[in-house]
Every structure is written in C-alpha cells, then in structure tokens.
Amino acid sequence: MSVVIPYVDKPHPVTGVTNAKLGVWLFLASEVMLFGALFSALITLRLGVNDWPHGYDRLNVPLATLNTVVLIFSSVTVVMSWAALKMNNLKQFKTYMSLTLLMSVIFLVVKAIEYNSKFSHVPPITPATSNFYAIYFVITGLHGLHIIGGIIVNAYLLGPGSRMWKTEPERFTGRIECAGLYWHFVDLVWIFLFPILYLL
Amino acid sequence: MTQAEHSHAGHHEMPFWRKYIFSTDHKVIGLQYGITATFFLLFGFLLMILMRWQLAYPGVEIPLIGKALTETGALTPELYNALGAMHGTIMIFLGVVPMGVGAFGNYLVPLQVGAQDMAFPKLNMMSYWVYFVGGVVMMSSFLMPGGAAASGWTSYPPLSVTAPNAQSVWLLAMVFLITSSLLGSVNTIVTAIQLRAKGLSFMRWPIHVWAQVATAFLLLLAFPPLEGAAVLQLSDRVFGSSFFLPSGLYIDGAKSTAAGGGNPLLWQHLFWFLAHPEVYVLILPAVGVISEIISTFARKPLYGYKTMVYSIIFLGFMSFIVWAHHMFMTGMGVTLSSFFQATTMIISIPSVIILTTLLLTLWGASIRFTVPMLFSLAFLPMFAIGGLTGLPLGLTASDIHLHDTYYVIGHFHYVVAPGTLFALMAGVYFWYPKITGRYMNEFLGKVHFWVSFVAINCVFMPMFLMGSKGVSRRLYDQTGYSHGAATQSWNVVMSTAAFVLLLAQIPFLYNMFTSWKTGKKVENDNPWGATTLEWAASSPPPHENFPTPVEVYREPYSYSPSSRKVSPQFSQQEA
Numbered sequence: 212m213s214v215v216i217p218y219v220d221k222p223h224p225v226t227g228v229t230n231a232k233l234g235v236w237l238f239l240a241s242e243v244m245l246f247g248a249l250f251s252a253l254i255t256l257r258l259g260v261n262d263w264p265h266g267y268d269r270l271n272v273p274l275a276t277l278n279t280v281v282l283i284f285s286s287v288t289v290v291m292s293w294a295a296l297k298m299n300n301l302k303q304f305k306t307y308m309s310l311t312l313l314m315s316v317i318f319l320v321v322k323a324i325e326y327n328s329k330f331s332h333v334p335p336i337t338p339a340t341s342n343f344y345a346i347y348f349v350i351t352g353l354h355g356l357h358i359i360g361g362i363i364v365n366a367y368l369l370g371p372g373s374r375m376w377k378t379e380p381e382r383f384t385g386r387i388e389c390a391g392l393y394w395h396f397v398d399l400v401w402i403f404l405f406p407i408l409y410l411l
Numbered sequence: 412m413t414q415a416e417h418s419h420a421g422h423h424e425m426p427f428w429r430k431y432i433f434s435t436d437h438k439v440i441g442l443q444y445g446i447t448a449t450f451f452l453l454f455g456f457l458l459m460i461l462m463r464w465q466l467a468y469p470g471v472e473i474p475l476i477g478k479a480l481t482e483t484g485a486l487t488p489e490l491y492n493a494l495g496a497m498h499g500t501i502m503i504f505l506g507v508v509p510m511g512v513g514a515f516g517n518y519l520v521p522l523q524v525g526a527q528d529m530a531f532p533k534l535n536m537m538s539y540w541v542y543f544v545g546g547v548v549m550m551s552s553f554l555m556p557g558g559a560a561a562s563g564w565t566s567y568p569p570l571s572v573t574a575p576n577a578q579s580v581w582l583l584a585m586v587f588l589i590t591s592s593l594l595g596s597v598n599t600i601v602t603a604i605q606l607r608a609k610g611l612s613f614m615r616w617p618i619h620v621w622a623q624v625a626t627a628f629l630l631l632l633a634f635p636p637l638e639g640a641a642v643l644q645l646s647d648r649v650f651g652s653s654f655f656l657p658s659g660l661y662i663d664g665a666k667s668t669a670a671g672g673g674n675p676l677l678w679q680h681l682f683w684f685l686a687h688p689e690v691y692v693l694i695l696p697a698v699g700v701i702s703e704i705i706s707t708f709a710r711k712p713l714y715g716y717k718t719m720v721y722s723i724i725f726l727g728f729m730s731f732i733v734w735a736h737h738m739f740m741t742g743m744g745v746t747l748s749s750f751f752q753a754t755t756m757i758i759s760i761p762s763v764i765i766l767t768t769l770l771l772t773l774w775g776a777s778i779r780f781t782v783p784m785l786f787s788l789a790f791l792p793m794f795a796i797g798g799l800t801g802l803p804l805g806l807t808a809s810d811i812h813l814h815d816t817y818y819v820i821g822h823f824h825y826v827v828a829p830g831t832l833f834a835l836m837a838g839v840y841f842w843y844p845k846i847t848g849r850y851m852n853e854f855l856g857k858v859h860f861w862v863s864f865v866a867i868n869c870v871f872m873p874m875f876l877m878g879s880k881g882v883s884r885r886l887y888d889q890t891g892y893s894h895g896a897a898t899q900s901w902n903v904v905m906s907t908a909a910f911v912l913l914l915a916q917i918p919f920l921y922n923m924f925t926s927w928k929t930g931k932k933v934e935n936d937n938p939w940g941a942t943t944l945e946w947a948a949s950s951p952p953p954h955e956n957f958p959t960p961v962e963v964y965r966e967p968y969s970y971s972p973s974s975r976k977v978s979p980q981f982s983q984q985e986a
C-alpha cells in the first residue's frame with residue numbers, strides 16, 4: 212500500500228481549501244512579513260536622516276508607471292487563464308498564461324533598462340552611493356527575484372506542467388489558482404513599492 | 412504479523428538512497444533531522460568545553476588538542492569570540508530547533524493527527540536538505556581566513572559589518588536555515604489542519620500538536636524579518652551599502668569610507684523580532700513533549716487541557732510584541748520601554764499557567780518513575796528557575812545592572828538546556844519504543860539522568876551569582892577585573908561540571924545507538940499505555956503509518972485515575 216495524501220484536488224470539508232491553497236496562503240503570510248520588514252527598514256532609515264531624497268527626483272517615474280500598468284495587466288491575464296480552465300478551455304488558458312509571461316518579461320526588461328541607467332551613470336549609482344539607492348536596489352531587486360520565480364513557475368505550468376490537465380484537471384486548476392495567488396502578491400508588493408519608493 | 416514483517420511488506424522496494432537519503436517519508440526525515448541535530452548539539456557543546464577550559468584556566472594550554480588549535484595551545488581572544496558566536500548559532504539554529512521542530516515535529520505530528528505523511532512530502536525532503544546545506548555552509552565558516560564568524564550569535568553591527576569574510580558565510584548560512592524553517596513550518600501547519608483523522612477535532616489535538624502548530628506559526632512569521640535583515644547586512648558587507656553603518660563611523664582609527672546614514676539599532680530590532688519568538692520556538696515543542704509524557708506516567712488527564720491550549724496560543728501571539736526587552740540598554744526612552752516591560756510581564760502569565768497545569772496534573776497521581784518521566788519532572792523546576800530569573804531582566808530597573816552579565820547566560824540556559832534539552836531527551840526515551848520497537852536501557856538512562864541533572868545545575872547556577880556581581884558575559888579572561896577575580900573560583904567548578912556533563916552524555920549516546928538492535932522488545936504497540944494516535948501505529952510504523960485509517964473517538968489523555976484504566980483516542984470502547 213502506498214501513501215495517499217487527501218485533499219490534494221478537493222477542498223477539505225471543514226477548512227474549505229485544498230492543502231496547496233492553505234500552504235500558499237501561509238507562504239504568502241511569511242512573504243508579507245519579509246517585505247514588511249524591508250518596508251519598515253525603509254521607514255526607519257528615512258526618518259533617521261534629515262536629507263532623504265524624494266523618489267521622483269532620483270528615479271524614473273514614467274518607466275515605473277509603465278511597469279505598474281504592465282503588472283496590473285498581467286494580474287488580469289493570470290485570472291483569465293484560471294477562469295479559462297474553470298470553463299474547460301485549455302487553449303484559452305494557454306493564450307492568457309502566455310500573455311502573463313510576456314508581461315512579466317516586459318517588466319523585467321524595463322527594470323533592466325532602469326538599473327542599467329543607474330549603473331552607467333557617471334559616477335555609477337550603486338547601493339554604496341547612499342542608503343536611498345541601497346534600499347531601492349534591495350527592495351526592487353528582491354521583488355525582481357520574486358518575478359523571476361513567478362516566471363519559472365508559470366512557464367512550467369504553461370509547458371510541461373500542463374500535461375496534468377489530461378489526468379487530473381481539478382488538481383491542475385488548483386495549481387494555476389495557487390500560482391495566480393502568488394502572482395497577485397508579487398503585483399501587490401509592487402503596488403506598495405511604487406508609491407513609497409518612486410512617488411514620495 | 413510481527414511489526415518488522417509488517418513494515419517491510421508495506422514498502423515498495425526502493426533503492427537505499429531513496430529510502431534513507433532522499434526519502435519523502437516523514438519518519439525517515441524526522442530521524443535525519445534528529446541525527447544531524449544530535450551531531451550539531453554535540454559539536455556546539457564541544458566548542459563550549461574549549462571555552463570553559465579557557466575560563467577556568469585562562470591562558471593555560473588546552474590538554475591534548477591545544478597545540479592543534481593555536482600556537483601557544485591556549486585559546487586566543489579572537490578564537491574565543493569565534494567559538495562563542497558559533498556555539499550560540501549552532502546550538503540554536505542547527506541543534507535545538509531542528510531537534511525540537513524538525514525531528515519531533517516531523518516524526519510525530521503526522522502520526523498524532525492520524526495522517527499517512529506530511530501534506531507536502533517532497534517539500535519536507537527539501538526542507539531537510541536545505542537545512543543540511545545551511546549547516547555545511549555554517550561549518551565551512553571555520554575554514555575561512557581569519558576564522559569563523561565572531562560577532563556573536565546576534566551579529567550586531569557595526570562590528571559584524573566590518574568583520575572578516577566569515578560573517579558573510581554566516582549570513583548566507585542563515586538564509587538557508589531560514590528558508591528551511593519556512594518550508595517546514597508551512598508543511599506542519601497544513602498537515603495538522605488538513606490531514607486530521609476522522610473525529611479529530613481541533614480540541615482533540617494532543618498538546619504536542621498544538622505546540623508544534625504554534626511554533627510553526629512563530630517560525631513562519633518571525634523568521635522572514637531576519638531573512639530581510641540578513642539580506643540588508645549582506646548588502647552592507649558585499650555591495651558597500653550603509654544600512655547599519657551610522658554617519659561618522661571610525662574603524663581602527665580611520666574614518667569609514669561608507670556613505671553612512673544607517674542605523675545599527677535597526678538590525679537589533681529586526682534581529683530580536685525574530686529572536687524573541689525564537690525563544691518560544693525553543694520552548695514550545697518541549698512543553699508539548701512534556702505534556703504527553705507527564706499525563707502518560709501520571710496516569711491522569713492533563714489538568715486544564717483547554718487552559719493549556721489557550722495559553723499556548725496567547726503565548727505565541729504575545730511573543731511577537733516583547734522583543735525590545737532585549738534592547739533596554741539602547742536608550743529607547745521611557746514610553747517604549749514601559750510598553751515592552753508591560754508586555755514582558757504579561758507574557759510570563761501564560762508560561763506560569765502552563766507550568767502550573769503540568770504541576771497540578773501530578774497532584775494525586777500514581778506516578779511511574781520511568782526515565783522519560785524523570786527528565787520531565789526535572790524539566791518543571793528547571794524551566795521555572797529559567798522563567799522566574801527572567802523577570803528581573805524584563806524590568807528596566809534591574810536589567811540595567813544585570814544586562815549582558817552571566818546572569819543572562821544563566822537565565823536562558825536554564826530555559827534551553829535543563830529545560831528544552833531535558834524535555835527533548837525525555838522525548839527520545841519516550842518515543843524510542845515507537846520508532847524502533849525496542850526500549851532504551853533503563854539503568855543507563857538513570858545514570859544519564861542523575862549525573863546530567865546534578866552537573867547541569869552546577870554549570871548554570873553559579874552564573875546567577877557571577878552575574879549579580881557584574882561579570883560580563885563575553886569576557887575572555889575575567890581575572891583581570893577585581894570583581895571577576897573574586898568569582899573566578901566558580902569558573903573552575905562550572906568548567907569541571909561542564910566536563911562531567913559531557914561525560915554523562917556518553918551513556919545516552921551509547922544507549923541510543925545500541926538499543927536499536929539489542930534493546931528489550933516492546934510487548935505491544937502501546938507499551939506505556941498512552942492515549943494519542945501515534946500509539947495506534949505499529950512499532951516501527953510502516954511507510955504509510957496507518958494501513959487502515961484510524962478514527963478518533965474522544966479527547967486525548969482519557970485516563971481514569973480511580974479505576975487505573977485508560978481509553979486511548981483510537982479505541983472505540985470506553986475502558
């Protein structure tokens with residue numbers, strides 16, 4: 212007899228969620244604490260000095276605005292991809308998931324342009340320049356790593372991972388939902404990060 | 412069918428490396444955690460033995476191995492600092508937490524909720540291996556030029572930012588260890604909540620499950636801020652940022668070239684935001700283990716199961732808002748320190764309630780003095796001493812005098828060493844028959860207990876006296892100070908006792924490894940007459956734990972003291 216784990220595809224009757232969904236929510240709670248700590252650090256550092264610069268003087272607001280739009284759009288498409296699966300339409304799922312991936316890559320390209328303009332500045336702007344840039348690089352960098360993580364997961368689910376649709380459609384839909392929850396969280400971090408870093 | 416046959420029949424034939432190395436079986440992973448953590452606990456202990464030699468006999472060559480360590484054979488101040496930092500780090504992050512949470516949590520939580528495995532078996536395997544890599548990285552810091560990380564387990568900046576490269580290795584290892592804890596805690600919570608057997612409502616959970624779930628929440632929510640802080644400190648060290656470097660900092664007489672503007676206290680806040688909940692991460696699994704053992708050998712229901720559950724939840728919640736009592740000496744101001752003094756006094760209440768319910772469980776009981784029970788009974792006064800000596804540290808007026816002295820060391824070691832570690836040892840003796848199908852040797856166990864009990868008190872009790880005299884906790888050689896010289900003779904006593912304590916672990920280890928093959932076989936699957944679900948499984952449990960699903964019929968700890976009968980959770984009939 213082999214090990215059988217219940218509630219992999221069907222929700223638990225008492226908690227109303229699958230194992231994976233509960234797990235993702237817990238994981239996101241810990242992520243909130245991670246970014247919360249970094250935002251708290253930013254506030255502490257900012258309040259600790261007299262001459263903290265305004266984000267709009269130092270950072271590229273138009274590019275960041277573009278990225279905000281791109282990410283919000285990707286959040287919509289990731290929901291659409293999940294909804295497509297709910298309506299039993301794998302083809303539409305693939306279209307929307309591809310769009311999500313496209314948006315994420317555009318985000319990273321824009322981010323790279325932004326970073327590059329800082330590094331190629333004379334003298335180069337790095338974390339050593341000042342704590343404003345240091346916290347900017349750390350928070351956006353960590354956020355960027357989360358985007359990359361999301362791209363890897365979403366690409367897997369779009370490619371080889373989607374084979375699960377044939378055998379366990381319910382479980383696969385659950386996976387897309389979890390990936391979508393994560394992706395919304397990554398968007399949400401940006402929604403906080405954008406005004407706090409760029410606009411204040 | 413004998414147990415051995417049964418467990419083999421249940422297995423698909425798997426190659427050795429799948430079965431014992433890269434296993435997804437929570438029981439194998441639990442044992443992997445246990446064995447690795449035992450190694451680290453011993454290693455961390457040995458580091459302390461070296462330090463205790465230096466403290467008892469300052470500047471004297473260490474017998475046998477001294478010449479291999481340094482030129483003179485005695486510890487250098489730098490090496491002493493490194494050993495101190497690594498002792499703390501190894502004991503907490505690589506020893507006690509992986510033992511309490513990794514080993515006990517992994518092995519017991521699925522069994523106690525009647526599950527076949529953890530909810531995410533592959534993730535479980537991954538969390539062990541990430542922990543293992545973190546351990547290897549941490550140990551590799553000993554090989555770095557300039558020696559291992561030496562900024563204390565707290566890694567306070569600016570010293571830690573300007574320290575040699577081993578500190579970066581320390582930070583990197585911490586990121587691994589934190590990641591491992593996060594994966595593990597998600598798994599524990601989901602398993603305990605989702606995979607409960609039929610009939611196992613939340614208020615029927617054994618206290619150990621409650622404790623592990625509360626611990627997992629602490630790890631889940633308190634560790635990420637330290638991960639963030641570690642990233643910031645790495646950035647300071649590697650990319651030259653100044654998160655923790657203030658303006659106008661001088662290093663070795665030269666003005667620092669860093670941009671400055673940072674805040675060293677920021678690190679302390681982020682660090683203690685983890686490290687205070689971490690204290691409860693260390694103690695809660697122990698409380699869980701003790702509750703199981705005390706009610707079993709007292710043959711009585713726990714006095715106040717619900718009180719205990721609510722206390723554990725409240726304790727977990729409060730532990731997030733007491734952290735700055737570690738920082739009273741940073742000039743935080745009266746308003747803030749009043750808040751943290753108040754919360755610190757409040758958090759002592761649930762701790763006392765837990766201890767009291769355990770104590771009252773013993774009232775009118777017919778106690779069986781087995782080895783696990785001896786350790787559990789010793790836990791009660793030891794934890795009480797550890798807890799009560801913490802109160803003066805939580806109030807600023809007395810903390811000013813006691814801060815950073817040996818008193819602090821005595822306080823938290825009473826909680827963790829004769830507290831948590833005794834509880835975990837009790838747990839090893841208690842669940843050994845379940846894990847192996849054999850008892851550990853009773854006589855060796857009693858030798859282990861009595862010698863350890865006496866020795867460990869001789870190690871830590873004098874620390875309160877030394878601390879009250881004002882001896883600072885990080886001194887390499889206290890004889891240079893008059894108040895230190897006056898208490899130096901205690902150091903000889905403490906070091907001798909520490910060495911005896913080390914020797915006392917030999918019968919334990921010998922017992923643990925030899926009983927596996929030669930110990931007395933258990934008569935049945937529930938040899939202690941306990942009530943929780945793990946005792947429904949065979950010993951050792953097969954891969955899928957319960958070949959037929961178990962069902963839960965009642966609360967745990969249904970002992971009837973008058974009729975000396977027991978009704979396990981899994982037996983349909985009332986005894």
